[in-house]
Amino acid sequence: MSVSAGARILVVEDEPVINQAVTDRLRGQGYEVVQAWDGPGAVSQFTETAPDLVLLDVMLPGFDGHEVCRRIQAARPVPVLMLTARDDEADILVGLGVGADDYLTKPFRMRELVARVGALLRRVDRAAELANRPTTTDLGDLRVDAAARRVWVAETEVHLTPTEFDLLLCLAASPGVVLTRENLYAEVWGWPGASGTRTVDSHVKALRSKIGADRVRTVHGVGYALEPGA
Template sequence: MSVNEHRILVVEDEPVINQAVTDRLRGSGYEVVQAWDGPGAVAQFAETSPDLVLLDVMLPGFDGHEVCRRIQAERPVPVLMLTARDDEADILVGLGVGADDYLTKPFRMRELVARVAALLRRVDRAAELAARSAIQLGDLRVDAAARRAWVADTEVHLTPTEFDLLLFLAASPGVVLTRENLYAEVWGWPGASGTRTVDSHVKALRAKIGADRVRTVHGVGYALEPRSAT
């Protein structure tokens, strides 16, 4: 899919920021629709079916976390959240309701456009991922085509990013993958400093599949540890 075929929903209650982001994305070749509050964002999402949502956390009506929760329940979509606080608790809440990445205000427009492009590249790789065979590691099963995962006989409900992270780790069981490598492969943005994003998603993934399955190698990265079925 080309850039011009991607539609982005920009949700930001500050008119100056909303318009500046919209103008920059349109200048980069994207189709952009806008919303300025929580209810408007949900309505625009249903009406326009965007390929990506750029979502401010603090919104009138209801906040960005609630917007993210509602739109992800309707249809999985990449969400890049904008937050005024670089606070891990706030970030984990956003990731927990389905956000894929975040930017802390004030941000550079060049970085925003780069992250949008990276998330959309991941969407375009979905067909390639779906062609992979299911991976069985002990009692953990990851089905790339169906985008579903199970621990023993219990299905694990993962966000799109958590699933992609698990899939990439599971493809090389026991191999230590650096944070930078994970950010480049899962988020599609090589050379960027997204280690905090990686750490937050790993923490969320551990909570769902078991903390002992993902080994931390301090100062390096993470490895998915095979575990025998019991």
Template sequence: MSERRILLVEDEPTIGAAVTDRLTAHGHEVVRAWDGPGAVAAFEEHDPDLVVLDVMLPGFDGHEVCRRIQAIRPVPVLMLTARDDEADVLVGLAVGADDYLTKPFRMRELVARVAALLRRVDRAAELAASAQGSVREWGDLRLDVGARRVWIDGDEIHLTPTEFDLLVCLAAAPGDVLSRERLLAEVWGWAEASGTRTVDSHVKGLRAKIGADRIRTVHGVGYALEVGAER
């Protein structure tokens, strides 16, 4: 994978130094910020390819940072949180985070998550280039893969990059149940199944935006997109 510029926003010096060293060792350029206002300023100045963002920050928190930078330009965000609380995770996903890690975490896992997010960016660009004009409709749900846009009953729905990729994956086989492991592999690019809770959290966020009844849960297996008859 080619060198990418990563913005690391972390106010704990020990963690920040360790993450910087590990990402640099994997060939990335790392730009640092230590608080909310500094993170937004660094994002505007350095135009990073990915942001690693702590939730608890001086100035204003990581959720507000994520909301502000996503309003400037969509970018993959990996959030670091000290609390493994579903409500906190859902807030992060709602403001545009793509993934999260709970402290303390293994550096190897952080590097793997970063690599997976960057691969998804590349795949999304390739898919968009090959899917120009690819529009599908099921009832009042309209999906334009090339433009990465979604409408329900004529109203555009704003999804995060991960939510959109998840919807595209489910829409590729409407009505079919896709396992959490398959979704992890195809959407997140993970070869192991330790992140199935990540899938559940993103499905919950997607349901909140497109309607809970559009995604069927098969307990112990996975999820299916319920779209009715295709027009």
């Protein structure tokens, strides 16, 4: 059975009207939803209910969404969609750095939120399928083990978030080939036809910080390519 069907989602939002509106919409889509309104409550609910995905507001009482994300990802990796009132790149990179997979800027449309949730859950299903097809890719001193979801650079293992790993895996499948931002967004985030260029750019920047800036080549106005012999 796929994770997407009847998935449990934890909604963390301190504004009651937004929290309830999101909860009602997701329940209407067939998801099981649990709610939290502050940082400590979010971590507690995560431990008690073991959600398949977390919708996480950045600004929360107690401690903020970034700290919540750090704590829950340390306990058990799970897809996290951040909700933020700011779209500053530095803020976005902080969220990605603590393990968020994607973000939505407030105010957002419920239709878009539901689409992002569905795409993230489908990625979980695809990752489970991939685990049954062991493949290891060596590109210079970069090694990517798709089944184990592990990466090494010059014999040193590098920790990547789930989204960073999926992005690297997508680039490594066609080394040297330039992939457009739109193609990467459709393949990695599972949402074709959507504009997610800033999301892709932010994740590429985070990925470069971990595997080396020279390994991912930018083709301005087009997209990115993984250098096969970097």
